[in-house]
Amino acid sequence: MMSRFLILSLLLATCAIAFASDPSPLQDFCVADPKNSVLVNGVVCKDPKLVKADDFLFRGLNMMGNTSNDVGSNVTPVTVAELPGLNTFGISMARIDFAPMGINPPHTHPRATEILTVIEGRILVGFVTSNPENRLITKILEKGDVFVFPQGLIHFQKNLENKYAVAIAGLSSQNPGVITIANAVFGSNPDIPGDILAKAFQVDVKFVYQIQSKF
Amino acid sequence: MMSRFLILSLLLATCAIAFASDPSPLQDFCVADPKNSVLVNGVVCKDPKLVKADDFLFRGLNMMGNTSNDVGSNVTPVTVAELPGLNTFGISMARIDFAPMGINPPHTHPRATEILTVIEGRILVGFVTSNPENRLITKILEKGDVFVFPQGLIHFQKNLENKYAVAIAGLSSQNPGVITIANAVFGSNPDIPGDILAKAFQVDVKFVYQIQSKF
Amino acid sequence: MMSRFLILSLLLATCAIAFASDPSPLQDFCVADPKNSVLVNGVVCKDPKLVKADDFLFRGLNMMGNTSNDVGSNVTPVTVAELPGLNTFGISMARIDFAPMGINPPHTHPRATEILTVIEGRILVGFVTSNPENRLITKILEKGDVFVFPQGLIHFQKNLENKYAVAIAGLSSQNPGVITIANAVFGSNPDIPGDILAKAFQVDVKFVYQIQSKF
Amino acid sequence: MMSRFLILSLLLATCAIAFASDPSPLQDFCVADPKNSVLVNGVVCKDPKLVKADDFLFRGLNMMGNTSNDVGSNVTPVTVAELPGLNTFGISMARIDFAPMGINPPHTHPRATEILTVIEGRILVGFVTSNPENRLITKILEKGDVFVFPQGLIHFQKNLENKYAVAIAGLSSQNPGVITIANAVFGSNPDIPGDILAKAFQVDVKFVYQIQSKF
């Protein structure tokens, strides 16, 4: 007889379940089914009777992330993918670690505003408004400062000290998404045609290839 | 000539500005006007040209709140009232301090789900589902644990240790609201008629008056 | 061969379908599948071709509910669970019956505002605002009066006469939810630890146990 | 000195305040300012301190409306225009009276689904689905029956008996709007050009003029 696993596998072979909208849940909770890794944003939720306290729990946000990389920072996300109980609730959390002088490079969250508080360290933060102003708004944050990065705007952070820094952020979506500008523009798969980027950034196409080779 | 202050005062004498809905801002940002304390949730925002980085900044979330009270806890909110740049963004933050063995008594947020992480301490948390189950879901959280309290459900926290504890929470509204059950039911102004509470809680009306006298 | 029933059963064995949001249906209607009782708030709807007029019909709201209980009231809900055609439409209805002097005890609807009209009787109604005011707003309603109970706020009703009373209510969600304060706080399964409630309500823990024993 | 009334009058001389969206209020309540009749859907609300219980009250829904008109029915609306406390809450109510054999002619609510219960009488109800099916779904409702009219769809009711009938309806918007098809199509101000309606309804233009003359 066909097992439940097989049926679900077949279903999942060609489809994922989308989730329409963050706000206004229609039941006390809708825990995302942890077995179906494809269903990150799924509307298929566990039978309420099988829901356990652990479905609302994520462990280890006190652990420093690995910042040994080109930019010297690491984000530990706690979205619906890591914490299935967040499903339908329009909120998530993240820990951001900074190596000494490390940066969290310019990026956007296409589906969320971010509110961030500095737990330890001194951090330069900034975001850029949309066209035509492209105004840069920056602030140096000390321990205990809270800052807002508006939804969809390009923003960044930089550790200003020669020691580790850490921040905790809340985001207004269960699956905020991250678009790291450099990676999306110069490191896409496949590459964006060089002539387009050369004209967009007003540089020689050779230089575009050079940057692309690093991502 | 009538001053701007006077005109605004007159306007504010009889009306406040409401804010329709958390999601989907219609501009890069809409900083709430900090001068009009009544307009906590207002759609009247500062001229974008006058907006400064400080409008997105709140200072002091590293400071322990005063937990010398009957329940032994303190919440430091960072909502649109404290951080005007949060306006229209559907998110806020809070710091919760616990005295040794202190509790954050049963309460609801009528407009938000809460995601909480323990910065320091060991905390028992729980929430109760709606009728007819009224199921209590609890968990003991250690440092670095993250837990979800679904929107509108009654929940509580208790410091399990004999030292101070602290947690940081994100909430899915710029103005989540707090309804502390004991205060709303037994401490309203004026009091809810005693016979109603006596029947609701199935106790003698004298006992209702006794509780009411403490709030 | 595996029957459709079996497949659905298997699917339903471990998951329910959640419904993301009340507003803005994306088709003329989406009748909830009446066979799947777990799918109360489901996005799986009947094939439009099989939809019948009866899917939009609920019978018997003229019948008085049984008010022979501790509080002397009864609510007959007409939500998506009872009327599958309500699915995706963000509205439901209820009939509330009151025995002589009966009360509808303090409760909240986590997902709906309620608008109520008195069909027969004289009823005291009230709701309490959130912190820090906890202001009680009350009114005595006569036949034909209409009153509003804002979303998420604690509210109650009491029959002021020595005869039966009845009201009809509209609610702004297909599944408003009900949290009866006394039941959720003192009657949860399992119980909320007594020391937490004792501190929250500033009563002796023995008294907490006494109330808990009645729920 | 310029009076508050004058300032508001000037403001209202050229503008009204719109309300963006029904769901998710951002405060406990936002009572629409009853003095400004233009501000039916306004975001300008009364100072919470001045809000009284009467702001949440509407009286007289027990009174039969005047059905002495061409169609033999009357709707008594209880929207935000009549009950300012409904502001931001996405719900309203209505009483519908039917003279013997009277009809509530085909109409739509552009911003709401309607749930209706028959208080007294026997009523034929129906709605028509959108293109291309244009399927008519009808039901005869008895006292106590509840029926759903999906948002935006054309629907109607007819009293089947030779005595008065009455129904109570809930609607999923604080300002549902009503478009009576015959009035909007043949009774607009000014008239829709006759040749357009002649072609649309496939009748002679003389007949169009004839109908238009009656509205």
Place this chain on the structure above:
Amino acid sequence: MMSRFLILSLLLATCAIAFASDPSPLQDFCVADPKNSVLVNGVVCKDPKLVKADDFLFRGLNMMGNTSNDVGSNVTPVTVAELPGLNTFGISMARIDFAPMGINPPHTHPRATEILTVIEGRILVGFVTSNPENRLITKILEKGDVFVFPQGLIHFQKNLENKYAVAIAGLSSQNPGVITIANAVFGSNPDIPGDILAKAFQVDVKFVYQIQSKF
């Protein structure tokens, strides 16, 4: 062994998947599964890994539609049914062709506002406001003019010239729906009872039957 097709067929035999709400997608995209024609508005989307550029592509909007019909117009829709990549995005497009002097008869979109630009021709457009004003707002559009038809309101277009005209429209829903007034009122399946329409339009019932016979 039961094939995936069979399972899906069985599932689809009695249910369709509804889509809760247009706004705020929860992932980069959720391509509607093109194989399941019933799932026009579905939340079941293709596995992101199998998504191809063609899922976001619709071809042929440059082709004139067939206007050889009673009203002399044709609408080519590009909704989620024709372009599965639109799923969850709250937008669609349409091409409207007009034969010489052709009309797009009075209709509503229950789930969308329409913005239209004239590519070629000279077109009279109009919409009617809701009760009680029923105000007709009209404009003659030339090539390059853009006009707005508010959500849910009855509107129409008429080609004023003796040659073909064409317009492109954007609509604020992935599945706006169309209710052609004449077809829904006089051409429903089955017919709306003649006496109801006779009273609603204040015409003799014979005339109602005459119009109904044409639809």
Place this chain on the structure above:
Amino acid sequence: MMSRFLILSLLLATCAIAFASDPSPLQDFCVADPKNSVLVNGVVCKDPKLVKADDFLFRGLNMMGNTSNDVGSNVTPVTVAELPGLNTFGISMARIDFAPMGINPPHTHPRATEILTVIEGRILVGFVTSNPENRLITKILEKGDVFVFPQGLIHFQKNLENKYAVAIAGLSSQNPGVITIANAVFGSNPDIPGDILAKAFQVDVKFVYQIQSKF
């Protein structure tokens, strides 16, 4: 006496009116007040009685935009700023002109999905998914082709021919916003610190300064 203009000016001196959310208008229409250029997204709308057909009209979308610039393209937006009748309706339109071989450089719309149809020409289009895939999805569009650019994702277009090309786009917000990546990252006011961009794009800081000097 203080003039209405003066009062409005004073009000506007320090505040703008924000608009909470695109979906679900609460009235037939809410025309943005055209006199207050700051109120692009305002909830203050014209008195419905003063609304005219012209409030729903924008002229000139048939006119080619000026493409004599570095990238060889021009966007003519028709948002609520240009067409006040769009207010509260969650939709806008745009015309995009391309000089021979011109590009519309990589950009995002923080508040809208875009649906685009090619009126004339042959255009390469593409968008990049979010982390971690950063998958580039591209297509060559011919005349009459329609393509979707999901909300918040980086996308671009390139004219592949040696003649002018033109496209019409619909966008799912009345004020979609545009963030041109190169301008926001390398042309902000003031500049993003060079060391941050050098590390983010993994280039020498001299090269960052070189690009910044061009924006």
